Amino acid sequence: MSYRIGFLGPKATFTHLAVSKFFHEQIEQIPYATIPACMDAVAVGDVDFSIVPLENAIEGSVNLTVDYLVHEQPLHIVGELVVPINQHFMVHPDRESSWQQVDKIVSHSHAIAQCHRYLHNEFPLAEHSYAASTGAAAQFVSTHPGENAGVIANEMAAEVYGLSIVKRDIHDYHYNHTLFAILHPSASEKPPTLPGYEGKDKTTIMVTLPSNQSGTLHQVLSAFAWRKLNMSKIESRPMKTGLGNYFFLIDLEHAMDSVLIPGAVNELEALGCGVKVLGSYKAFYA
Numbered sequence: 001m002s003y004r005i006g007f008l009g010p011k012a013t014f015t016h017l018a019v020s021k022f023f024h025e026q027i028e029q030i031p032y033a034t035i036p037a038c039m040d041a042v043a044v045g046d047v048d049f050s051i052v053p054l055e056n057a058i059e060g061s062v063n064l065t066v067d068y069l070v071h072e073q074p075l076h077i078v079g080e081l082v083v084p085i086n087q088h089f090m091v092h093p094d095r096e097s098s099w100q101q102v103d104k105i106v107s108h109s110h111a112i113a114q115c116h117r118y119l120h121n122e123f124p125l126a127e128h129s130y131a132a133s134t135g136a137a138a139q140f141v142s143t144h145p146g147e148n149a150g151v152i153a154n155e156m157a158a159e160v161y162g163l164s165i166v167k168r169d170i171h172d173y174h175y176n177h178t179l180f181a182i183l184h185p186s187a188s189e190k191p192p193t194l195p196g197y198e199g200k201d202k203t204t205i206m207v208t209l210p211s212n213q214s215g216t217l218h219q220v221l222s223a224f225a226w227r228k229l230n231m232s233k234i235e236s237r238p239m240k241t242g243l244g245n246y247f248f249l250i251d252l253e254h255a256m257d258s259v260l261i262p263g264a265v266n267e268l269e270a271l272g273c274g275v276k277v278l279g280s281y282k283a284f285y286a
């Protein structure tokens with residue numbers, strides 16, 4: 001069967017790289033210009049699955065994805081792809097010999113953030129211009145040779161948009177990986193199989209705490225701890241309803257079962273917490 005997979009485009013974004021790397025079988029790849037557009041596409045059935053960036057090892061969560069998932073488009077995470085990220089500095093071929101004189105750096109905000117030290121040292125005065133993706137940044141500079149700009153993007157972007165890589169691996173920390181979420185409206189839908197990849201079990205849960213009750217977060221953590229449910233991440237994000245109002249995203253290194261995770265969820269609900277399982281799925285590592 002051929003699946004239609006939506007991804008944060010245009011061509012040659014890191015999301016596109018992740019899709020291309022993992023899906024060997026016949027799939028149709030459909031680029032979307034923004035993360036919300038990509039998520040809306042799977043919600044209305046224009047594609048079978050959507051793939052968007054969720055978290056980077058250097059820069060942390062992709063807030064747009066997390067917030068859109070929680071506040072606007074209630075999809076489920078049905079899989080995760082984790083890929084190494086190599087950020088390269090590139091320019092329009094006309095500027096290859098004068099690349100050190102660029103006065104503007106164009107890229108996705110996460111890519112710029114992953115290279116802050118390099119940019120601060122090499123281009124302290126350059127303006128930062130944010131694009132919806134690294135691919136969009138590369139496309140912009142390739143079609144605007146008059147801009148005295150450099151781009152941070154991947155090798156595929158240099159090839160696709162005809163840019164010259166002038167400095168490789170400019171990310172500030174050696175370990176740079178991004179995790180991409182495979183999204184679907186139904187929690188039980190499985191993404192196409194990935195031959196050769198085993199995948200690690202993971203469950204992501206969103207929790208809101210009851211207001212004005214001391215010690216609830218401690219009790220939430222205990223509900224997982226005494227069941228020996230290994231928590232690999234806890235993160236808070238604003239509810240957007242007032243200062244101090246936050247929800248928590250919790251990752252467990254376990255598959256959904258019929259006893260432990262449902263038991264923990266019941267216990268949290270009995271404490272007055274709001275609980276939503278965003279997904280129980282396999283995380284695949286490139």
Ligand SMILES: O=C(O)C(=O)C[C@]1(C(=O)O)C=C[C@@H](O)C=C1
Binds near residue numbers: 014056062133134135
């Ligand atoms: O702009 C891209 O190429 C993307 O796929 C987005 C994105 C991100 O949002 O983090 C993905 C991987 C890299 O961490 C940098 C950018």
